[in-house]
Amino acid sequence: MEHKDIAINGDNAIAMAWKQIxxxxxxxxxxxxxxxxxxxxxxxxxxxxxxxxxxxxxSEHSALTVCISAAASGARTVTATASAGLAYMWEMLGIAxxxxxxxxxxxxxxxLSAPINIHCDHGDAMASRDTGWMMIFAENVQEAYDNAIIxxxxxxxxxVQLPMMTCLDGFILTHAIERMTPLDSHAIKDFIGEYRPVHxxxxxxxxxxxxxxxGHDFYFEHRYQIAEAMTAALKVAEDVFEEFEKISxxxxxxxxxxxxxxxxxxxxxxxxxxxxxxxxVDQLRKDGKKVGVIMPRLFRPLPSEKIAKAVSGKKGVAxxxxxxxxxxxxxxxxxxxxxxxxxxxxxxxFSYIYGLGGRDVKVDDLRSVFTDMIAGKAKKVNYLGVRx
Amino acid sequence: xxxxxxxGRVTEPGNALRFETGDWRSFRPILDREVxxxxxxxxxxxxxxxxxxxxxxxxxxxxxHCKGCGICAKVCPKHAITMVQE
Numbered sequence: 310m311e312h313k314d315i316a317i318n319g320d321n322a323i324a325m326a327w328k329q330i331x332x333x334x335x336x337x338x339x340x341x342x343x344x345x346x347x348x349x350x351x352x353x354x355x356x357x358x359x360x361x362x363x364x365x366x367x368s369e370h371s372a373l374t375v376c377i378s379a380a381a382s383g384a385r386t387v388t389a390t391a392s393a394g395l396a397y398m399w400e401m402l403g404i405a406x407x408x409x410x411x412x413x414x415x416x417x418x419x420x421l422s423a424p425i426n427i428h429c430d431h432g433d434a435m436a437s438r439d440t441g442w443m444m445i446f447a448e449n450v451q452e453a454y455d456n457a458i459i460x461x462x463x464x465x466x467x468x469v470q471l472p473m474m475t476c477l478d479g480f481i482l483t484h485a486i487e488r489m490t491p492l493d494s495h496a497i498k499d500f501i502g503e504y505r506p507v508h509x510x511x512x513x514x515x516x517x518x519x520x521x522x523x524g525h526d527f528y529f530e531h532r533y534q535i536a537e538a539m540t541a542a543l544k545v546a547e548d549v550f551e552e553f554e555k556i557s558x559x560x561x562x563x564x565x566x567x568x569x570x571x572x573x574x575x576x577x578x579x580x581x582x583x584x585x586x587x588x589x590v591d592q593l594r595k596d597g598k599k600v601g602v603i604m605p606r607l608f609r610p611l612p613s614e615k616i617a618k619a620v621s622g623k624k625g626v627a628x629x630x631x632x633x634x635x636x637x638x639x640x641x642x643x644x645x646x647x648x649x650x651x652x653x654x655x656x657x658x659f660s661y662i663y664g665l666g667g668r669d670v671k672v673d674d675l676r677s678v679f680t681d682m683i684a685g686k687a688k689k690v691n692y693l694g695v696r697x
Numbered sequence: 698x699x700x701x702x703x704x705g706r707v708t709e710p711g712n713a714l715r716f717e718t719g720d721w722r723s724f725r726p727i728l729d730r731e732v733x734x735x736x737x738x739x740x741x742x743x744x745x746x747x748x749x750x751x752x753x754x755x756x757x758x759x760x761x762h763c764k765g766c767g768i769c770a771k772v773c774p775k776h777a778i779t780m781v782q783e
Contacts, residue, residue: 408704409703409704470704515708516710517706517708518707519704519705519706521705521707523705527701527705530701531704531705534701538703
């Protein structure tokens with residue numbers, strides 16, 4: 310490897326990955342805790358380190374609109390947002406996936422208002438989970454960087470052609486400096502390869518129209534195709550992970566498991582909590598408790614079969630959501646429940662809602678998830694760390 | 698699976714010509730050739746491409762595209778077009 314380990318925060322790591330990818334277009338609007346990504350990347354543009362066309366827009370709605378148009382034209386396109394910015398993009402999220410524009414967006418996960426809060430939870434991503442975007446989550450800065458490199462390769466695959474969010478926990482990963490091993494720029498370029506868009510608007514020798522009226526004649530079929538593309542993306546992602554291992558030495562799976570094989574009780578979580586959970590598992594294992602933790606690296610498409618396999622035969626499964634769905638169950642809890650329903654014998658499933666608005670969740674708190682389950686004290690729905 | 702281009706892309710230029718859109722009309726225009734003076738007003742004003750012209754003469758209305766909007770009847774200086782309920 311040409312590069313030595315560096316100390317870097319998650320936002321700068323993503324900007325660095327983009328610099329090495331050298332995308333054609335980036336249109337963005339700043340919002341904490343994402344701002345550093347596009348700020349740093351605009352430095353690279355201004356300094357001539359990349360050939361990217363950088364478009365400063367007046368809003369996130371416009372930013373994504375420019376990105377969709379650029380991607381439809383045949384440009385490899387990136388952007389970033391968070392919280393209210395992602396909410397403001399919401400109308401265009403479905404258009405990006407519906408038009409099958411394979412752009413990549415970093416989402417620095419932050420709580421949605423109100424009351425106003427700039428800190429981390431998964432409210433922004435979870436509120437966008439049904440818009441036809443693929444979603445990959447990072448445990449640490451290294452993964453945030455790696456995901457930014459992996460995402461375009463999955464998104465642009467002809468069998469997929471869907472946009473992808475690379476999610477990283479706001480502040481916990483975006484602003485915290487960690488040790489990271491970057492990849493060689495040539496290796497990244499070889500890995501991603503030249504972008505070969507399918508039916509780009511600027512291919513004037515083969516003129517095409519995008520965004521025509523669909524109506525009741527074809528809309529259903531086009532939505533079904535997105536579902537099919539999501540299924541195809543699971544296989545594509547596995548292949549891309551395998552290829553990525555060859556250039557990085559880092560092995561990723563659709564569903565990451567830690568100490569799960571012989572575990573009686575497991576937890577399922579997303580993002581940086583996976584790391585904290587591993588520490589909780591290590592402590593409990595020292596006390597002889599058979600516990601483990603699972604993280605679906607891809608949240609959309611949901612690796613449902615692998616999740617079912619991972620929770621199969623367990624005495625208890627705690628699903629941790631950094632999101633509260635008022636009036637119903639938390640999204641990942643529902644997903645794991647539905648996945649486990651294909652098993653002959655379903656394990657007991659418990660929903661844990663935690664860390665909303667950046668509420669700190671320590672190893673001790675996470676240990677209690679397991680000790681509660683073991684002691685039979687876990688309820689169907691638990692609010693971890695809320696003051697009552 | 699029906700052959701549908703992902704994302705609703707149209708990869709064949711101009712194929713809208715073959716797409717018949719006149720299937721939701723409430724009124725249909727009836728042309729009286731005896732009264733028509735071939736002034737081309739209906740042809741110019743038709744918001745679609747529904748007035749059939751051959752050798753400078755109005756031949757009729759292309760019902761596969763006519764939406765029954767009635768503009769042709771309205772602009773005809775000789776009242777040669779009448780709108781009748783479908």
